[in-house]
Amino acid sequence: MMVVESEAVVLCAQDYGESDRIVTFFSVEWGLVRAMAKGARRSRKRFVHAFEPNSVVQVGLRQRRALSWVESCRLVEGHLALRSDPLRWAYAGLLVETTLRLNPENLPNPTYYVLLRSGLARLGTDRDPANVAALFLVRAMRILGALPSLERCCQCGRTMAEASLWRLSLAAGRFSCGAHSAADKEGIDLDKGAAALLQAMLQAPVEKIWRFRLRKRAVHGLIKAVCAWVEDHTGQSLKSRRLLHRMETGPEIPAPSSTSAALVVSP
Ligand SMILES: [Zn+2]
Incomplete structure (x- = not known):
C-alpha cells in the first residue's frame, strides 16, 4: 500500500499498548480519520511535537484495511x-x-x-x-x-x-x-x-x-x-x-x- 500525504488538523491522540498511539485527524484528503502511530510513545524523535491537539500537520498515511498507519507527520503550525x-x-x-x-x-x-x-x-x-x-x-x-x-x-x-x-x-x-x-x-x-x-x-x-x-x-x-x-x-x-x-x-x-x-x- 502506498503512502498518501495530506494536510490535517490533529484532533486528539491516545496511547495504545506499550509503544503506540492512535491519532485522530481532520484532513483535507480523508476528512475525519484515525490512524496508528507505531512506536510514537517510545521514540519521540520520529514524530517531534506532531500529535499535539489543534496543531496543523502534514501527515503521510499508509492505508490498511482496518486502521491506517502514520508513516510521517510534520508540524506545519503549532498555534502557540x-x-x-x-x-x-x-x-x-x-x-x-x-x-x-x-x-x-x-x-x-x-x-x-x-x-x-x-x-x-x-x-x-x-x-x-x-x-x-x-x-x-x-x-x-x-x-x-x-x-x-x-x-x-x-x-x-x-x-x-x-x-x-x-x-x-x-x-x-x-x-x-x-x-x-x-x-x-x-x-x-x-x-x-x-x-x-x-x-x-x-x-x-x-x-x-x-x-x-x-x-x-x-x-x-x-x-x-x-x-x-x-x-x-x-x-x-x-x-x-x-x-x-x-x-x-x-x-x-x-x-x-x-x-x-x-x-x-x-x-
Ligand atoms: Zn412568519
Whole structure:
C-alpha cells in the first residue's frame, strides 16, 4: 500500500499498548480519520511535537484495511497563541470536540477543513474568542446540512426586511418570524440585525467569516443552542462546553469582553 500525504488538523491522540498511539485527524484528503502511530510513545524523535491537539500537520498515511498507519507527520503550525491562553484553548477544544462528534470517518469535506483550520488560527488572535466559536458552530451546521434556511420565515414567508424579531430552532429545523413566537416555544431569539448578520456570514467565503461580529447575547445564545443540538443529536455531552461554562462563571478567568455594538467591522 502506498503512502498518501495530506494536510490535517490533529484532533486528539491516545496511547495504545506499550509503544503506540492512535491519532485522530481532520484532513483535507480523508476528512475525519484515525490512524496508528507505531512506536510514537517510545521514540519521540520520529514524530517531534506532531500529535499535539489543534496543531496543523502534514501527515503521510499508509492505508490498511482496518486502521491506517502514520508513516510521517510534520508540524506545519503549532498555534502557540492558543496554548498560552486557557480560555482560547478551551474554545479550541469546543471546535475540535464538535468536529469529532459531527463528522463521519473517511468522508472528505474540504470546506469544513478550511473552516476548522482558519477558525483555530483566528481563535489565537481575535479579541473575542467566543464570537469566533459562535461563527464556527453556525457555519459548521450549515456545511453539514443541519441549519435551516435563513432566507425567509418558514411559516409565513416573510423576508428579513418584513419582521424585526426572529426565532431559530435547530431541534425543529425552523427559522420563523416573531408572529409565531407564541406557538414556537423552543429556539433562540434573534433581532433583525443578528439575523441579517448570520445570513450575510453564511454567504461569505468560509475563510472570510471571522470579520463578522455578533452581539454578546447572540454569541452565547448561539453557542448554547448549537451545543444543545450536538448533545441531543449524538447522545453525548460535550466536555469542552462544561469546561467553558466553569471557566466563564468561575472567579479565576474573566469572561471575554463584550463585543462592539457595530454589526460588522473589518478585521
Ligand atoms: Zn412568519
